[in-house]
Amino acid sequence: MERFAARRLGRIPPYLFAELDRLKAETGGDVIDLGEGSPDLPTPKPIINALVRAAARSENHGYPTYAGKLSCREAVAGWYARRFRVKLDPGSEVTMLIGSKEGVGHLIWGTCGPGDTLGYTDPAYPIYPNQARLSGARPIAIPLREGNGFLPDLDVVDDLGPRLKLLCLNYPSNPTAAVAPLSFFREVVALARKHGFGVVNDCVYSELSFGSKPPPSILQIPGAKDCCIEFHSLSKTWSMAGWRIGMAVGNRELVRSLLRIKQNTDSGPFGAIQDAAAWALEHGERFAARHREVYRRRRDVFCRALRRAGWQVPVPEATFYVWTRPPGKRRDDYAFALELLRECRVVCAPGVGFGRFGRGFVRFALVQPEPRLREAAARIGTWLNRTPTTKTRRSRDD
Ligand SMILES: Cc1ncc(COP(=O)(O)O)c(C=O)c1O
Numbered sequence: 001m002e003r004f005a006a007r008r009l010g011r012i013p014p015y016l017f018a019e020l021d022r023l024k025a026e027t028g029g030d031v032i033d034l035g036e037g038s039p040d041l042p043t044p045k046p047i048i049n050a051l052v053r054a055a056a057r058s059e060n061h062g063y064p065t066y067a068g069k070l071s072c073r074e075a076v077a078g079w080y081a082r083r084f085r086v087k088l089d090p091g092s093e094v095t096m097l098i099g100s101k102e103g104v105g106h107l108i109w110g111t112c113g114p115g116d117t118l119g120y121t122d123p124a125y126p127i128y129p130n131q132a133r134l135s136g137a138r139p140i141a142i143p144l145r146e147g148n149g150f151l152p153d154l155d156v157v158d159d160l161g162p163r164l165k166l167l168c169l170n171y172p173s174n175p176t177a178a179v180a181p182l183s184f185f186r187e188v189v190a191l192a193r194k195h196g197f198g199v200v201n202d203c204v205y206s207e208l209s210f211g212s213k214p215p216p217s218i219l220q221i222p223g224a225k226d227c228c229i230e231f232h233s234l235s236k237t238w239s240m241a242g243w244r245i246g247m248a249v250g251n252r253e254l255v256r257s258l259l260r261i262k263q264n265t266d267s268g269p270f271g272a273i274q275d276a277a278a279w280a281l282e283h284g285e286r287f288a289a290r291h292r293e294v295y296r297r298r299r300d301v302f303c304r305a306l307r308r309a310g311w312q313v314p315v316p317e318a319t320f321y322v323w324t325r326p327p328g329k330r331r332d333d334y335a336f337a338l339e340l341l342r343e344c345r346v347v348c349a350p351g352v353g354f355g356r357f358g359r360g361f362v363r364f365a366l367v368q369p370e371p372r373l374r375e376a377a378a379r380i381g382t383w384l385n386r387t388p389t390t391k392t393r394r395s396r397d398d
Contacts, residue, residue: 020036027342030348032345044239044290046284051272066268067268069096073095098245120132122355129261169202198228198251207237207288208295208319209319245269
C-alpha cells in the first residue's frame, strides 16, 4: 500500500473507466468511444438560460441549504406527482444532490458500516459494492441472469433478507438495459417489509425509454415509503451530467441518514443550478422527449447495422446502452473489448467491469451522433466478416 493511501482503498478495484481511458489514449487514431455513459448532447438552451438568470440572483451566492432549496424540492415533488402519481412531502421526503452518484455513495455511508450487509444486483454500476466496501460493510452480489430478464431471483433475496441492511436495485438498469415491472417492485417491497431492510432504486434512466409504457417508480407501490428511497438525476434526461444535480426521494429516515453525511461532507448543489433544475422539471418534458427520440434513432441505427452484419445484439427497451454477448464463439469479454479497440478502434465496456456476473457480455453506450454510430457498426461489421469465428455464428443466427 502506498504511503498516502488509506488502507480501505485497497478494498476497491481500479475504476473501470479510468482504465478504458488509458487504453484508448494508448491506441490513438480515430477512436469511437462507446465506453462511458456520458451524454454527448448539449443541455437544452432554455435550461442554460434559466441558469444564467439564476446565477445573477444574489440569494444563490451564499452557501446552499443542505437539503436543497425548498422551491426545487417542490418542483421535484410536482414532477413525481405528474410522472408517477406519487405524493411526496418536499420538507422531509426529498433532498437535492450533487448528482445521484454522490447521493448513493453518501446514503450507503449513512446507513451501513462494519457488521452490515448490502445486497446489490450484479452486474451493476460499480458504486454500490465499492461504497459498501469503503464504508466497512459487506457487499453481497445477487446475480442477474439473462434467462430471468436481468431481474434478481426473489427467492435469493428472501433467503438473504434477514442479513440485509440495504438492497440496491437499479431499474431501468445500467448496464443490462432491463426495465423492472411494477409487479417486481411489489414483491421487493413485500420482502423488505417482511425482513426490515431498506431498498434503494437508482432510477436515473427512467426517462430514457422507448416502449409504450414508461418505466415505473418503486414508490408507486403502496407502503414503499416505509422502506424505499429512489434516486433520480438530470444528467441523462436533460444532458446535464456536468452540472452535477440529482435528487433522492422516499423514506424520510433514509433521507435523513443521507443528509447527516452530506451535512458533514458538502454544502449541496449551487442554488442557481437548482433553479435551472426546477425549471427543467417543470417545463422540460418536451426536451426530454426530444432526447428520447434521438437515442431511439441511434439505438435503431446501431442495432440494425450490427444485426445485418450477423451479430444478433438485443435491442434495448430503455437506457442508451446495448448489453450483449460478443459475437460467435468469443467468451472473454475483456479480450473481446481489447480486440475491438485494436481492430476497429471502437471502445466498449467489458461486462466484467460491472461485476462477476457481467462476464461474457459487453456494453456499448450510444453517446455518439448517428454518423459515428454507423461508422462504428460498419467497422465492426467489416472486421467480423473477415474473421472465421463470426462466420460460424452468422450462419447459425441466420
Ligand atoms: C445507474 C447509474 N446511477 C447513477 C449514475 C450517476 O448519475 P449522476 O450524474 O446523477 O451522478 C449513473 C451514471 O452513469 C448510472 O449509470
